[in-house]
Amino acid sequence: MDLAVPLAKRARTLVTRGYPDTPNTSDRAPEVAVMATLKALARGETHYTDRPGILPLREQVTRLLNKRFGVTVDPKANTVITCGVTEARFVAVQELLAPGETLYAGAELEQLFGALTVRGSEFAETPEEARVLYLSSRMDEGDQRRLLGHISDTATVVFELNQTTNTFHPAQLEAFQNRTVTIGDLATESGLESWRVGFLAAPPASAAGLRDFKQALTICTTNLSQWAALAVLEER
C-alpha cells in the first residue's frame, strides 16, 4: 500500500527502531481486584472519572510514598493517576522538557528514548547540562546521591519507583523536596499488568502542568482499572 500520508520525522525515527510490543505476561487478576471490579460495574463506574483519577486511589498513593519514604504529597492537588507508568513517564518528559532540552538518565534509557524523540529532546551527556535528571529506585543510593550532586540548581528530578524495597527518595533531601516528581506503576506488582494503572506525584509548581498534559493526552485513566488497583493496594 502506498502511503499518501507524510510521516513526521519523529514517527519515522521510531518506526525504524522497530515495532515493539509489550510482552504478554499477565495472567488472571487477583481475586480482590476481580471482586472490586464487579462491584464497580454494579455501581455503574463506566464513565469518566475526575481527570486526576479517583480520590481514594490518589490517597493510597500518597500514603504509600509517605510510609515508605517519609515523603509528603497532597493527593488532591498534586497526584495524578495515569495509564500505567508508561503514561506517567511520557507526560513527565513532555511537560518538564522543552524541545532541544536534555535529560540525563541514570536508568530506563530504552524506555525514555521514544518519549524524548516525540518531545524533540535528547539524552544529556553529563548530569550538569541536563534540564531533567531521571533516577530509579532500583539504582544504588550512592549512585543517585552522586548524580544529584552534579545537577544544576534549576534542574528537575524524575524519580521512578520500581519493584524494589529501597527506601531512598531524592525528595528526602531538602534541596530536592520541591523539584522531584515521583512516578510509578500500580499494576504490574499487583498482578494487574494489563489494566494499565500508574501515577505521578509532583511538587506544587509542576503538578498543574502535569495534570493538564495528562488530561490532554487521555482525559482520565480507565475507571474500572482504578478501582481494581485501589482494592489491591488496600489489601496490602
Next chain:
Amino acid sequence: MNEVLNTLAAIQQLEGAKLRYALMDLAKEVPDAIALGRGDPDLDTPAFIVQAAREALTGPLPVAPVAGLPELREAVAANALRDHGLEQGSENALITTGGQEGLFLVMSTLLEPGDEILVPDPRYTSYDQAIQHTGATSVSVPTYAEDGFDLRPEEVEKRLTPNTKALLLVTPSNPTGGVITQATAERLAELASKHNFVIISDEIYGKFVWEPHTHVSVASLPGMRERTVTLSGFSKAYAMTGWRVGYILAPENAVRAMAAIKTHTTGPVATLSQRAALAAAHGDDACVREFRHIYAERRALVAQGLSHMGLGYSDPRGGFFFWADASSTGLRALELSYLLLKEARVLVFPGTAFGESWSDYLRITTLQPTEVLQEAVSRMTPVVERYAREAAARH
C-alpha cells in the same frame, strides 16, 4: 459581587480545555448543580457489554499488543465497511486509549514544526495542545450558522499554502452539531488530492447524525482512503467513556508509525476494556438505535426550552450539543455561563472555550435524563429572560 468579579477575572485568563475544566471545578462547589457541560453520556454502558466484561474477568487478561487485540482491530475494520462503506483491513486499525489519545497520536505522527493544519472555527479546543506540541501552526477556517456550520470548501482553499499538511474535520462537529455534507466532502477530497494534504476526520459522534442529514466518512470517497486518517471510538456510541477505548483507521504505514509512538505514550489499552469494546463491536447496534431515540426526545426538549428562553440556535445536525446564540442577554458568554451556574445552578460552557471569537455563544449538552433537562430549562429560563429584559431596557 466582588466574589463574582474576582472569580470571573481568574477564569477569564483561561482558554479552551482549561477554561472548561475550571468551570467544572466551580460547579462541584455548587450544591445540586446540573451539568450540561461535559460530553459524557449519562446513559449506562449497555448490559451486554458489561456482561462481556464480567465474563472476561473469569479468565486470564494478558497484556494486549500495543496496536490492540487483533480481533478488536478486525472488528473495527469490518464495522467501517458495514457502517460507512469504508474498506479497511485490521492492519489499518489502531486501538487507542480513548479518542483523545488518538488525536495526539495523529498529530504527533503527521505534523512537524513549520507545518500548518487547517482547523474549523469554532473547534474542539482539546486539539490545540496536541497541535502545539508538534510545533505546527493551527489555521482557523470559519464556519457559519447559516450553513448549519458545514465547512465551505472555498474558505479552505483560500487558506492553503505550501506548508499545509492537513485539514481537520470534526463531523458531526463538537461544539456546533454541524455535519459535512456529501457535496462538501467531495469538494474537500478534490482539494486534498490537488494540493496534497491529509484529511484528519474525527467521527467520534458519527453514529449520531439526525435525519434528514447523513454521515459521510471522507475516507470512503474514491481515492481518499490513502490520504485520510479517521478517528473514532466507543465512548460516545456505546456510553463507554470510562473504559477509554478509541480507534484510528489509516494507511498501514501511518498505523505502524502511530503504534510506535503509542508504545511510549500509554502502551496497550487495558485488556478488559478491549474485551468489552469487542462485544460492542460484534453487536448489531440495537443499543445505538435505542440511544438515538432517547437523544431525539431530549433534543426536542432542549430546543423547545431554548426557544422559550429566546436564545437562537441552529438545529444540530448531529452529536449531543446545542450551539446557542445568547447575544440577546447582552452578556459575554463566559459571564453568562458563570451567572447561570451561580443563579440557576446549571453548568453550560461558554463559546469562548471553543474559539476566541465566540463570545455570544453557549454550548449546551443533552446528556442528562429528560426530567433533569426539564429542571435545567426551568432553572435557566427566568435567569436568561431577566438578563434579556435588562439588555433590552438598556437599548
